[in-house]
Ligand code: ADP
């Protein structure tokens with residue numbers, strides 16, 4: 478097993494008096510495809526939002542790609558508060574796709590995808606357009622590049638959102654229930670794009686979903702989380718066919 482690209486080391490997260498994560502230890506290896514499952518409110522989105530630098534931690538250390546995420550290494554090797562610059566640098570390692578698409582409503586599809594590469598990565602407009610063109614083709618949206626988000630179906634918007642995240646060439650892609658806001662007939666087209674990404678060897682993927690068949694199909698590993706703790710962690714066959722923990726069994730049973 479290679480060095481983990483994501484490490485949660487004794488991480489806690491509190492919202493006021495509510496403890497959402499309590500001493501969480503969790504690793505993802507480079508290139509691994511991991512799915513987190515678990516009941517609503519168990520802390521799944523919080524884990525992804527911490528990684529995406531959207532939510533600070535209350536304790537412990539998170540490491541991404543060999544560097545501390547919510548800390549910065551001081552000259553003497555100790556961990557100090559991170560600078561804005563460090564956070565910006567860390568953010569470029571990850572891309573995230575949300576349940577609710579979150580495209581920029583006032584920008585065309587093309588502009589949604591080229592904006593960050595131009596602003597953040599300082600690509601030329603031509604370079605960014607070329608990159609966007611390849612990605613639009615990959616997600617089957619080449620014919621829609623000049624449309625605005627409100628002219629697209631949910632499935633189309635989500636495919637653009639995936640292309641937008643990939644345009645930054647992140648090492649890690651985070652998916653938070655990417656199909657749960659979609660009409661049932663649009664779920665398949667988005668899953669198809671994610672499935673294709675899962676075939677990419679070096680891309681690390683961490684996904685939250687309630688689509689168990691899909692999770693089973695694309696994941697190397699499934700983590701069942703309940704109340705901010707990982708209850709069970711293993712290959713999909715083991716978790717779905719023969720869960721060790723009663724709590725996992727109950728959760729999966731309730732979905733049938
Ligand atoms: P999941 O994604 O597993 O449904 P979340 O990670 O979204 O769960 O939330 C875990 C817990 O943290 C829930 O009890 C939720 O109400 C609480 N929580 C999440 N975000 C906030 C916030 N910004 N302020 C207060 N409580 C929050």
Ligand code: MG
Pocket residue numbers: 521522523653
């Ligand atoms: Mg959630």
